[in-house]
Amino acid sequence: xxxxxxxxxxxxxxxxxxxxxxxxxxxxxxxxxxxxxxxxxxxxxxxxxxxxxxxxxxxxxxxxxxxxxxxxxxxxxxxxxxxxxxxxxxxxxxxxxxxxxxxxxxxxxxxxx
Amino acid sequence: xxxxxxxxxxxxxxxxxxxxxxxxxxxxxxxxxxxxxxxxxxxxxxxxxxxxxxxxxxxxxxxxxxxxxxxxxxxxxxxxxxxxxxxxxxxxxxxxxxxxxxxxxxxxxxxx
Numbered sequence: 001x002x003x004x005x006x007x008x009x010x011x012x013x014x015x016x017x018x019x020x021x022x023x024x025x026x027x028x029x030x031x032x033x034x035x036x037x038x039x040x041x042x043x044x045x046x047x048x049x050x051x052x053x054x055x056x057x058x059x060x061x062x063x064x065x066x067x068x069x070x071x072x073x074x075x076x077x078x079x080x081x082x083x084x085x086x087x088x089x090x091x092x093x094x095x096x097x098x099x100x101x102x103x104x105x106x107x108x109x110x111x112x113x
Numbered sequence: 114x115x116x117x118x119x120x121x122x123x124x125x126x127x128x129x130x131x132x133x134x135x136x137x138x139x140x141x142x143x144x145x146x147x148x149x150x151x152x153x154x155x156x157x158x159x160x161x162x163x164x165x166x167x168x169x170x171x172x173x174x175x176x177x178x179x180x181x182x183x184x185x186x187x188x189x190x191x192x193x194x195x196x197x198x199x200x201x202x203x204x205x206x207x208x209x210x211x212x213x214x215x216x217x218x219x220x221x222x223x224x225x
Contacts, residue, residue: 033213040217041217042117042205042217042218043203045212045213045214048212055210056212091157095211104157104158105156106155106156
């Protein structure tokens with residue numbers, strides 16, 4: 001089966017600019033996750049969707065980060081405006097509902113200068 | 114709150130040496146535990162997982178892990194490492210809501 005697709009692979013922006021990342025999960029996977037992985041740390045959950053509803057966004061910095069999952073399939077994560085500390089790899093993962101089957105995408109490496 | 118702690122930040126071994134990476138979690142209920150590997154430039158891959166049953170779990174590429182409930186530990190082991198095992202290793206626990214809580218990772222460097 002096709003994996004979790006993410007784009008772009010790399011992005012360099014200046015602070016205060018905006019950026020968006022895209023994720024296409026595995027077909028049929030109801031749950032979609034966005035994780036942030038800062039260099040030297042483990043991934044940290046930003047937001048979890050079940051179909052197109054938000055399940056957990058407790059660690060999403062909502063003053064600058066937003067995410068949506070229209071029609072319960074693809075998802076976009078946006079940062080506006082970006083800060084230097086947002087430099088990280090943004091990972092998307094998906095899993096079937098009620099079953100463990102986490103699959104991670106390759107991630108988008110964001111550098112904010 | 115659930116948390117995961119990995120004892121070693123960076124481990125350096127020679128080929129054929131034995132490996133043990135420590136992982137401790139904080140959660141008193143039923144746990145689902147995982148080890149992931151991230152090779153340079155690649156995405157996270159599942160090495161092995163524990164849900165229930167035999168506490169000694171065997172994964173891919175010769176890795177295994179032992180769940181010791183009394184010690185809240187889930188250490189990763191491999192009897193003989195290869196240069197190709199050079200990667201970063203993450204221990205994780207799954208929360209009731211489904212999200213994974215990761216440790217900070219251990220970077221393994223294997224010298225040929």
